Amino acid sequence: MKRLSIKDIAKTASVSNSTVSRALRNSPLVNRETGELIRKLAEEAGYRSAAARSLVTRRTDTIGVVVTNISDPFVAGVVGGIEDAAEERGYSVFLANSNAEPAREMRVVRSFEERRVDGIIVTSSRVGALHVPMLTQMEVPLVLLNNQHPSEAAHSVMIDNEGGSYAAAMHLARLGHRRIGYIGDRNGHQSDAERRGGYERALAEMGIAYDAALVVKGDGKPEGAREALGQLLQLEAPPTAVFCYNDMSALGAMHEARARGLLVPEDLSLVGFDDLYISQYLNPPLTTVRQPMGEMGRLATHTLLRLITKEASSQIVKVPGELIVRASTCPPWEKR
């Protein structure tokens, strides 16, 4: 069964290619009955070629999404939202992992360009930000999601890192904690600086002196956080609570605490950032700052689509986080 083309349909409907093309695009320039007949035939018979269409329309109804690693649950959540929003509007999405390798990111972006995607979304990439110049020069609409580079001229969707972290640290301080640690991300992300900023503001507001020894660096993954918590626990006066850069770090910290025989939250309160799906099922369930991942993906897509259709669109949308209090935090005096 050969792939049918517009021409075949034209033949069996005994009209011209032009008419078929119009009917398939629901053009008003075509007789109702003729149009319906053609559409019915097309439905049964086959489909048009997007390639041929794109060649003349110069649109592909396609967007490219570059992520550092689709296996990261935060990224996967965002991509889910992007795909949903794109599909709703009739767009298909190309997905490419950069693995945070600049060379690979360049490669995939070029392949996106060659495929003439109508727009590109870059997620959480430090690398990506370095290429903003290249990307903007390509003059393909671009939206950055949780961009990690301060100086961008691109449109972006960002979580309110500072505000969310402030809420997290305030929660801990109000519980009565005075020695509150922060396990950050050593990769020099802007988000790390912002989250630390919110943490510091909360401490200051609660009259807690900033202690540099309580601020250590993980890698955004469980392993790095385990080490980082180890450092914190070696302190003369170890923290009674730790705010972590993200849920994955909190997961590692929780694991490490358990390995050392500490109870969470009785011996150590822990707060994360992200609210991954699994976080509610941890033992204990994790107190964290929710990022609406799917929603952020949808937002980024809508922004991009507006860019593509040249509609006005806000340069940067900042999404608030939401503190979700669960069982990994409690007052320090419940200790022992």
Add this chain to the structure above:
Amino acid sequence: MKRLSIKDIAKTASVSNSTVSRALRNSPLVNRETGELIRKLAEEAGYRSAAARSLVTRRTDTIGVVVTNISDPFVAGVVGGIEDAAEERGYSVFLANSNAEPAREMRVVRSFEERRVDGIIVTSSRVGALHVPMLTQMEVPLVLLNNQHPSEAAHSVMIDNEGGSYAAAMHLARLGHRRIGYIGDRNGHQSDAERRGGYERALAEMGIAYDAALVVKGDGKPEGAREALGQLLQLEAPPTAVFCYNDMSALGAMHEARARGLLVPEDLSLVGFDDLYISQYLNPPLTTVRQPMGEMGRLATHTLLRLITKEASSQIVKVPGELIVRASTCPPWEKR
């Protein structure tokens, strides 16, 4: 900066379009020096249009991947492997969520067809299997990954459900457990039947009588497993160990056990299936059967690529699972 075409390069190199086209494809039919010059110009200047090329070559160097839900960590792991393998071979991947909705799955498959993908991979979809006839009729190469439908005529990559589950249940039985529960998946997946099969074979081999009351159904997610574990715990003689359909179910069971004040593994041993990234960090770390997700994705891609190039390829690849023993299981007599 306008998008350059082959024609522009031809002009500045003062050769014909044909020559540029050949040089860009590294054809031996072109003078070395000329070729290099052209390639250099092209590198600086711009790129060819994949759409125009596809129109004549009838290939798009593109594959479509349909998943039920990219936010599922198992699926995300598989997609990561697919994307890696595809990128290596110069293919781009379209990603589409079906959300397990048949209508949406149809839609995305059609859009894949319209975009003339060279091949399609369908992951873990019960729905997908229903459309195998439609898909095969499209005569686009198709590979199913962990297909949930028994009667397919398509190529597929599957985990050895029966063998993995047998190993999991044997592990429990050898630890000394005699009352071993199974929390399955109520969605009627073939994988559920196979995993239960492995469980039953192990019991039989260890001389443990099969007790239907110990076999309950979850939904493959934490919530369903919580309920299911609740049922098991209401039994007169509740199980001392439970094998779960997947890690997400084990996560829910662990959460429910904790909520009821049971200690894992002392009061209840728990085994999962998948070995998600997070499973090693759970409290306690989860004993489970590892599915090499990324590897399976790569395998599916290689099979598909072979199909695309008409090379011979095995109809069905069965991947062995690996039992990973961690801290969520112990002998029953350690109880109390």
Add this chain to the structure above:
DNA sequence: CTGAAAGCGCTTACAG
């Protein structure tokens, strides 16, 4: 409302 014709940007026999 409809059709003939040009053209989108490539690739590939065909003829040198």
Add this chain to the structure above:
DNA sequence: CTGAAAGCGCTTACAG
């Protein structure tokens, strides 16, 4: 080794 020409399958002025 190179170029002119046809053609891939559509869309869209243009002319009825």
